[in-house]
Amino acid sequence: xxxxxxxxxxxxxxxxxxxxxxxxxxxxxxxxxxxxxxxxxxxxxxxxxxxxxxxxxxxxxxxxxxxxxxxxxxxxxxxxxxxxxxxxxxxxxxxxxxxxxxxxxxxxxxxxxxxxxxxxxxxxxxxxxxxxxxxxxxxxxxxxxxxxxxxxxxxxxxxxxxxxxxxxxxxxxxxxxxxxxxxxxxxxxxxxxxxxxxxxxxxxxxxxxxxxxxxxxxxxxxxxxxxxxxxxxxxxxxxxxxxxxxxxxxxxxxxxxxxxxxxxxxxxxxxxxxxxxxxxxxxxxxxxxxxxxxxxxxxxxxxxxxxxxxxxxxxxxxxxxxxxxxxxxxxxxxxxxxxxxxxxxxxxxxxxxxxxxxxxxxxxxxxxxxxxxxxxxx
Amino acid sequence: xxxxxxxxxxxxxxxxxxxxxxxxxxxxxxxxxxxxxxxxxxxxxxxxxxxxxxxxxxxxxxxxxxxxxxxxxxxxxxxxxxxxxxxxxxxxxxxxxxxxxxxxxxxxxxxxxxxxxxxxxxxxxxxxxxxxxxxxxxxxxxxxxxxxxxxxxxxxxxxxxxxxxxxxxxxxxxxxxxxxxxxxxxxxxxxxxxxxxxxxxxxxxxxxxxxxxxxxxxxxxxxxxxxxxxxxxxxxxxxxxxxxxxxxxxxxxxxxxxxxxxxxxxxxxxxxxxxxxxxxxxxxxxxxxxxxxxxxxxxxxxxxxxxxxxxxxxxxxxxxxxxxxxxxxxxxxxxxxxxxxxxxxxxxxxxxxxxxxxxxxxxxxxxxxxxxxxxxxxxxxxxxxxxxxxxxxxxxxxxxxxxxxxxxxxxxxxxxxxxxxxxxxxxxxxxxxxxxxxxxxxxxxxxxxxxxxxxxxxxxxxxxxxxxxxxxxxxxxxxxxxxxxxxxxxxxxxxxxxxxxxxxxxxxxxxxxxxxxxxxxxxxxxxxxxxxxxxxxxxxxxxxxxxxxx
Numbered sequence: 001x002x003x004x005x006x007x008x009x010x011x012x013x014x015x016x017x018x019x020x021x022x023x024x025x026x027x028x029x030x031x032x033x034x035x036x037x038x039x040x041x042x043x044x045x046x047x048x049x050x051x052x053x054x055x056x057x058x059x060x061x062x063x064x065x066x067x068x069x070x071x072x073x074x075x076x077x078x079x080x081x082x083x084x085x086x087x088x089x090x091x092x093x094x095x096x097x098x099x100x101x102x103x104x105x106x107x108x109x110x111x112x113x114x115x116x117x118x119x120x121x122x123x124x125x126x127x128x129x130x131x132x133x134x135x136x137x138x139x140x141x142x143x144x145x146x147x148x149x150x151x152x153x154x155x156x157x158x159x160x161x162x163x164x165x166x167x168x169x170x171x172x173x174x175x176x177x178x179x180x181x182x183x184x185x186x187x188x189x190x191x192x193x194x195x196x197x198x199x200x201x202x203x204x205x206x207x208x209x210x211x212x213x214x215x216x217x218x219x220x221x222x223x224x225x226x227x228x229x230x231x232x233x234x235x236x237x238x239x240x241x242x243x244x245x246x247x248x249x250x251x252x253x254x255x256x257x258x259x260x261x262x263x264x265x266x267x268x269x270x271x272x273x274x275x276x277x278x279x280x281x282x283x284x285x286x287x288x289x290x291x292x293x294x295x296x297x298x299x300x301x302x303x304x305x306x307x308x309x310x311x312x313x314x315x316x317x318x319x320x321x322x323x324x325x326x327x328x329x330x331x332x333x334x335x336x337x338x339x340x341x342x343x344x345x346x347x348x349x350x351x352x353x354x355x356x357x358x359x360x361x362x363x364x365x366x367x368x369x370x371x372x373x374x375x376x377x378x
Numbered sequence: 379x380x381x382x383x384x385x386x387x388x389x390x391x392x393x394x395x396x397x398x399x400x401x402x403x404x405x406x407x408x409x410x411x412x413x414x415x416x417x418x419x420x421x422x423x424x425x426x427x428x429x430x431x432x433x434x435x436x437x438x439x440x441x442x443x444x445x446x447x448x449x450x451x452x453x454x455x456x457x458x459x460x461x462x463x464x465x466x467x468x469x470x471x472x473x474x475x476x477x478x479x480x481x482x483x484x485x486x487x488x489x490x491x492x493x494x495x496x497x498x499x500x501x502x503x504x505x506x507x508x509x510x511x512x513x514x515x516x517x518x519x520x521x522x523x524x525x526x527x528x529x530x531x532x533x534x535x536x537x538x539x540x541x542x543x544x545x546x547x548x549x550x551x552x553x554x555x556x557x558x559x560x561x562x563x564x565x566x567x568x569x570x571x572x573x574x575x576x577x578x579x580x581x582x583x584x585x586x587x588x589x590x591x592x593x594x595x596x597x598x599x600x601x602x603x604x605x606x607x608x609x610x611x612x613x614x615x616x617x618x619x620x621x622x623x624x625x626x627x628x629x630x631x632x633x634x635x636x637x638x639x640x641x642x643x644x645x646x647x648x649x650x651x652x653x654x655x656x657x658x659x660x661x662x663x664x665x666x667x668x669x670x671x672x673x674x675x676x677x678x679x680x681x682x683x684x685x686x687x688x689x690x691x692x693x694x695x696x697x698x699x700x701x702x703x704x705x706x707x708x709x710x711x712x713x714x715x716x717x718x719x720x721x722x723x724x725x726x727x728x729x730x731x732x733x734x735x736x737x738x739x740x741x742x743x744x745x746x747x748x749x750x751x752x753x754x755x756x757x758x759x760x761x762x763x764x765x766x767x768x769x770x771x772x773x774x775x776x777x778x779x780x781x782x783x784x785x786x787x788x789x790x791x792x793x794x795x796x797x798x799x800x801x802x803x804x805x806x807x808x809x810x811x812x813x814x815x816x817x818x819x820x821x822x823x824x825x826x827x828x829x830x831x832x833x834x835x836x837x838x839x840x841x842x843x844x845x846x847x848x849x850x851x852x853x854x855x856x857x858x859x860x861x862x863x864x865x866x867x868x869x870x871x872x873x874x875x876x877x878x879x880x881x882x883x884x885x886x887x888x889x890x891x892x893x894x895x896x897x898x899x900x901x902x903x904x905x906x907x908x909x910x911x912x913x914x915x916x917x918x919x920x921x922x923x924x925x926x927x928x
Contacts, residue, residue, distance in 0.1 A: 138838035162408035162431075191824065192842065193401065209838060222700035225687045227680040228827055230553030231379070231403050232689025237681055237700040244681050244701055254770050255379065255689065261401030263827060263839070270679070270835040271701075275663050277676035278705025286672060292655065315674070320708065320716075327673050328720030330656045334629045340608065344618040344627050347566040348634035349555035351677075351710055352685025352697055353757075354746040356557070357572065358714040359633060360565035363612075365590040365729065365736075366718045368605050370577050370612030371627075374566045375828075376558050377520075377616060377915040378640045 004070040019061035019072060020048055030074050031083065031112055033201055034150035035062040038258060039159055045150050046086045047112065050074045058082055084116045090148045092124035094202075101146070101203045105216035108201035109148060130176070133208075137185040139192050139266040141211055147177055147204035153196035160199075160259055165190045177204075192262040198249040199258070209266060210238065210246035223250055226264045227350065231255060233264050244271050280323035285312040286330075287322075331367070340368040347374045379403050379691050381785065383410050385546025388417035388508035390501075392443065392532070393518020393919075397427045398824040400516075400552050400690075404428060407514075417504045421446060422518065423819065424849075424891060425884045434501055437886060438491040440819055441806035441920050444524060447531045448801070449487030450502045451479045451538055459506030461540025468790065469537050471798040478800035490803065506539060510547030517554060517821065521918040523807050525910040531801040542796065543787035553690035555828070556680075560688035563757070563773070564750070568612030572754040583607050589753055591733030614914040615641070616907060622650040629656040631717075633710065634677060638666035639829030639894055642905040642916040643872045660713055663831050666897050676707035683709060684743045686765065691784070692772045694757070696765045711743060806920040807908035810888070814870060814922035816854070817889045820901040821918075830895035846899035847880040849891040850925070855881040858927055865928035868892065870921050873903035876928050890925060 001012045006028055013022045018041070023030045034045035043063035050061045053071035058079060073079060091113060098104045113119070130144040154166040154177065165188045169178045180188025197205045221236040234253035238246040247265050249258040285292055293312045334343060345367075347359035356374075363372040382389075383406035397404030404427075410416040411431045420429050421436040421443070429435040438446050454460055455476065465472050484495045505511050513536055519528045533549055541547035553559050565572040575582040583606075587593060592606040613621060619641060621627035641647045651657065651670035659671035668674055684699045703709065715738045722729060722738070729736045735749050744762035751758050756774040764771065764778070771782040787796075810817050825843035826833040833839045848866055860866070866879045868890060875892070877899035885891050892901035901918075908917045 138841040159409070159413070161405050162412055186842070191401070192838075193405075222698050223696075224680065224698045224700060225556070225689075225695045227556050227832075229400050230556060230558060230690035231400050232556070232687065232691075232693055232695055233402050234695060239700050242701050254695070255691075255693065256402045259402050259405060262825060262842075263833065263836075264402075266838050267827070267833055267836045268681070269837055270663075270832040271681050272704070273663070273835040275835065276704050276707070277661060277663060277674065278707055280676065280706075281674040283672050292672070320706070323673055323675060324713075324716050324720055327658050327675075328717055328724070330672070331629060331631075331658075331717070332721055332724045334656060338625075338628045340605065341610070341612070342626065342628040344613065344615075344621070344630045346615055346618075346630065346632040346635050346637070347561055347564075349558035349561045349566075350634045350680075351557065351561070352683060352743070353557065353560040353564050353688060353694070353750065354685045354743045355633070355710045355714065356561045356564035356566045357746060357750050358711055358718070359631075360572065361590065362631075362714055362718045364565070364571070364577075364586070364607055365592060366721050368608055368728075370568050370608050370610060371618060372566055372612060373568055373615040373618070374558070374561045375555065375615065375635050375640055376562055376567075377614065377913065378637075378642075378918075 002066055002068050004066055004068070004072065006072045007074055013066055015066070017066055019050060019059070019064050019066055022066055023061060023074060028074055030061050031115065032062060033108055033112065033148070034152060036152055036155075036199055039152060039155040039199070042151055042155065045148070047083055049079060049082055049086075051076050051079050080116070084118050087113055087116055087118035088121050091118060091120040093129075094120070094148065095128065095145050096120050102206050102211050102215070103203040107203060135179070135185050137190060137192060137208075139194060139208055139262070140185065140197055141206045141208045142185075143204055143206075144176055146202045148202055149175055149177065150201060151177070152199040152201065153177060153205055156195045156199040161191065161193050161195045163189060163191055166196060192266065193260060194262070194265040195259060198260075207246060207266075209269065213245045214238070214240040219245065221248065226260075228261075228263045228267065233260055235260055235264065237268075244268055279317040280320055281315040281317050282323050282326055283312070284314045284316050286326050287316055287318070288312070335367060341371060343367055343369055343371060345369075345372040347372060349374050349376060379406060381545040382512045382514075382548070382550060383407060386410065386416055386510055386512040387546070388419070388504050388511040390419045390421070390505050390511055390513045391428060392421040392513070392515050393520070393528075394514050394516035394552055395422070395424075395426045395428070395518070395821060396514065396516075396552065399554065399822060401824065403552065407431070417508055419501050419504050421501075423886055423889060433504060434497065436493050436497055436501055438493055440817055440889065441522060442491040442803065443519060443522070443528050444531050444801055445482060445487050445490040445803040446493065447528075447535055448479050448482035448803070449484060449491070449498055450505060451535055452482045452487070453484060453499055453502035454506040454538060455479065457502070457506065459502070460538045464540030464542075465538065468542070469796040469798055475534060475798035475800045478802060481802075505535075509539065510541045510544045511539060512541070512547055512550055514550045514552060516552040518919060520551075520913065520915055522920065523908050523910050523917045524804050525915045526912040527801045527804070530799045533796075534798055534801065537796045537798060542791075543785065543789070545785060548785070551690070556689075557687040559690060559692060560686070560694075563688055563754070568614055572750065573756045577607075577611060578609055580609075583609055586753065589733060589735045591730040591736030592728070616909055616914045616916060619647055619650045620907070622654045627654070629658070630654060631658045631660075632667065633660045633714075634662070636665045636667045636829040636831060638669075639897065639900055639902065642902055642907045642918060644900060644903045645873050646907065660710060662707075663835070665829070665831050675713055676705065677710040677713060678703050678707050682707075685711075686747065686760075686762070688773070694760050694765065694771050694773065696762070711740070711746060715740060807917050808906055808920060808922045810922045814924050815888075816923050816925055818868065818870065818901070818904055818921045818923040819889060819891050819919045820894060820905060821891065822895065823893050826893065826895035828895070830897075834895065846875070846877040846893060846896040848877050848925075849882055849885045850879045851883060851885050851887045851889065852881050853887045854890075854925070855879065858925060860927065867926045867928050868904060868923050869926070870904040870906070870923045872906060875899040875901070875903050890923065
């Protein structure tokens, strides 16, 4: 074990740890911006600087390993002044448009500026340097004016998704984050997983599908399980006015953590699609108590557009009671006429365990057949 | 999945397009390869994305998986890389199995599979020397007439190497649908009740009869015979459909599925559904199948429901209602209960109401789960209450204080000793010939889901991948006279589709690949319904086709 002092308090810690890891373990607050627990620390934003006794410069806590006898100040005047200056330098190149920014309220830069009472300096840049919404990717909104060059997007793409879409171009004041060799994201083989958006601390990378729809305090989050593949990722559905407006990573998700794929993160708009079925429908012949019209060569089935056979195959919207009663009678009659084993039940790999259990009970207990299956084979 | 990604020294992926079909698990494998130095062998006829990360890519001819696996095991035995202690202590049937494997020397296997002999040796070394190796597969292994044999042979491989029941080892089938595991666990299969309790086992029938208030045999009430639970194995979906044509199936109740898009040989499926007496479809959208429905009941999406899904590693997780039910749609569990109650109302003599679980009056979804707990040993302790309290549970979890089981077979197999099964190569049902000289394989793509009902209604996904594409090798494209993107017509003995060609060396010469996401050019117009004799799974992965310019 290594003995060190943080803010005068003696602390023992395991060798090999960084200052930030030790302060986190002991509940000592050190602000961070480019650091994220899932990503390798890069030490480039200088927000987590601390004073180490005997050091010529302030040290970035996220990348400085501890040593025996180390004495650290995390909140000295020198440290706070330096952090504030760092923030002012970032704000000097960041648009002053929090009032219209989508991530206001969830922005880590905004929170830190508030904490350190840092404002954009009078000499700061006034105009926009880059085109707003500059990439044609259908899911991800890119506004490099808001970028603070923390490189979390670069790390997330390289370390979580392992796709290496994002990189850093140019140096000094011109330094900018670019996809590929300055191409579009999709041309740089982006898989549109949105990991870069999830890790971006500002509004530089945000989601196109819910841009302008709601800010953090205007929506509720409901943690649920994805409806696509069998991996079982969890995430938060973002809800405003009883509508799903987006999907957000939930860091506590057991299987996937912050990671999601393009379908899970951006394939949700079918939920409110206008084609959703909203009323029970039955074919007209059932309401009129007639026989089922059959294809006699002149008439083929289509979605009720055809009006041959006197419209008997047309859809009619009904109340639940009518549709359920017709259905139950039909099933009872078919069981009576042809036996329980003439009936088939296809349950659904898209539905819940509870619903699947009920289908199994319906087929076996109520009807008395084992003709139940689903699309596991398909 | 976590243990596999963390502890496996090597991965053997065969018949799984992991990064496109299980994308988040795919990224875990990429990380293991890139940052942990795990070795990766991918066996796939196509140059799928994960091959970019592979130590070695084996491009076997479609339908030669058994020859390949046996060939690898031949080399493992030849080099003595097998885990003899595991074989002696935990398995049986080794000698007979070994005799079969010895029929697959490398030069013969190379001839059958098209894989060079030196690659076979290299692959066997990676898989055999790095322990544990995790084997992963998906529909590329199972959607063959030899699907079951393929799976058993991969089981043989892992028993041979002693990689069973260990973190980072094992056989890891990747389940396609979000809750296909749960649908199987919940008795959505013709041969079993919940938790794979056999419908032919008298004790099981007795148990469910008592619980659900039925007689275990026939009984006469007022001169009518009341039949209890059926002890005959039922029909699979691939048997029910053709059953319509010869009067065996008269009605279908389809919950959230789209057989016209997802079943093989679409034309035949349409023909079957046209003939059915009564089709009830419970769906969220009008689908290709709803054209044939007599009654269409609106269910809800996952965002509108509460319940549980079980993932590919048997992890049971909550689904939580986020928004109110849309329009006059209803909870799917409510609809099923209503139909059950209304059928029972006409046959009240069938069920004895004093039985503990005879009723269909559920207060909510957690009440249904309580009934599942009582009747399903592996789900005995998995309650909504525990899940809501943040517990992470993988079945088997038999009791309320059981912590769940992340890894199976750590001490012994379900049947005691693991049984080696001698498996021989069988050629596919339909092979290319003079009339249909190309081979067609089918599957999904990253941006779409199955029959496409959901993803074709997602605007951004359509922007990236908006129409069906036929993947075709540049050599074949050149022979055909294709120049860049062009429409092609793909014809099989069953049907025909026309779509844009995507000229790419993802597919080898002589093979085309199509998906079934788009109704105007669905691969299932072309596929055929030759089934695995045991699993009744269709051979989607191999059909003979011809390709022409349009």
